Amino acid sequence: MIVKLFGREPALILSFIAIVVKVVSAFAIEVTADQQAWINAVAAAAVGLILAVMAHDAVGAAVLGFVQAVVALAVGFGLDWSADKQAVFMSLAAALVAMFDRTQVTAPVSAAEVKRPAAVRGV
Template sequence: MRILGREPVAILAFIAVALKLGSAYGWDVSAELQTAIMVFLSCVVAVAEAFILKNGAAFAALVNLGHAAVALFLGLGLHMTAEQQAIWMMVIEGGIALVVVRPQVTAPIAALKIEQSSLVKAA
């Protein structure tokens, strides 16, 4: 079922970010509830992206699952500074881009002449 095209993902992502920021900056909730909110919303957005989007869905969904994993580890007692969290998210996003995105894209350069022919005849 298509509702508003890609908009449900953008709307869910905006709500997730707004609630995460609210819980981090002033919304008086316990650390456990904040963790539950962050993990749940990241997972909901990941699932929505996987089902709604066509191009880039795997990358987007895996990145949000990475967000959920970091939030879960923080909620379970892992102590990291904001800088360390940002570094881990860059590592997650970079790794996912290398594994998921790189094989699916083609460089915008002309192919080399040697790549355009072969000494072996096609069967």
């Protein structure tokens, strides 16, 4: 059901939905800072959770969604981080998840099977 709904680009579509929810709650409807934080946290966590379910083992997306939800909640409840600091923190979280994911992924073609240019082989 979910795969049919989102096709081949679930991460893109679900992330767009989360961003739309955040923009609407920030600019279109009047909400308190706490309500804004809850809306952002729920949207971010929902995207991560849906991606993890769709991919069956996409732990990285769920972790990043959770981290984003925690940051949104913390800011909503008084953490004084600028948007720049939040972006840097999320970049760090994404890098850590990518480092973990790299150890979990196997290339479909071995390094020995890859044709390399002569300059790379040292010829």
